[in-house]
Amino acid sequence: MSALTESSGWAIFSAVAAAHALGVMSPGPDFAMVVRQSLAQGRGAGLWTAAGIGSGILFHVSYGLFGLSWLVHKLPGSMRVIAVAGALFLLWMGIQALRAEPLTAQSETAGGTPQRSSAQNYWIGLATNVLNPKATLFFVALFTAVISGPVSTDLKLALALWLPLTTFGWFATVALMLSHPALRRALRAHAHQLDHAMGVILIALGTMVLIETLRSL
Secondary structure (H helix, E strand, O other), X not given: OOHHHHHHHHHHHHHHHHHHHHHHHOOOHHHHHHHHHHHHHOHHHHHHHHHHHHHHHHHHHHHHHOOOHHHHHHOHHHHHHHHHHHHHHHHHHHHHHHOOOOOOHHHHHOOOOOOOOHHXXXXXXXXXXXXXXXXXXXXXHHHHHHOOOOOOHHHHHHHHHXXXXXXXXXXXXXXXXXXXXXXXXXXXXXXXXXXXXXXXXXXXXXXXXXXXXXXXX
16 A cells, blocks of 8 residues: 555545544434433443444445445435434334333332343444434435545445444443433432433434425425
């Protein structure tokens, strides 16, 4: 690899990594889901949800790095299907949050809050990320803008590893912070109100995605 090519590769990597970092830290469905899972289900649930979200990034990375971006341009209907599915998923999760029963000391110690398995929490995170049409469009636009020509396999592999790992790292940090015993006790005192707030946020996000999709028909 020549010095010029190596320099160009690092420039592309840095640009994609920086844009991704800003995108992943901005509030959205992924953040809302990790917050709710961590508060309602605990540290393990938050971490497994973060792992699912990180895995979902691989799906989006494939669009720009492995020649699947043509699907979005050639089959615009595929994006509408993803958008509608994502909107319905967010609406369903929002309704579940609104229907959550108030948590009392008795119900907590008696296991009154239904605990999801690690696999269920992982799939919730994965579905939240994969079915987020804005994430798909973000990566397609990002790779189209930054990568103007062929890139090396090494660069593709580096990005395919870096982006999911940093995504997991960010949301795992959020989960660990929110599941800290002292903070979690303080927040769980208002768990019912927080559940309702998260429900409203998820329903609002789902509704906005659905409206935007229907307007594009």
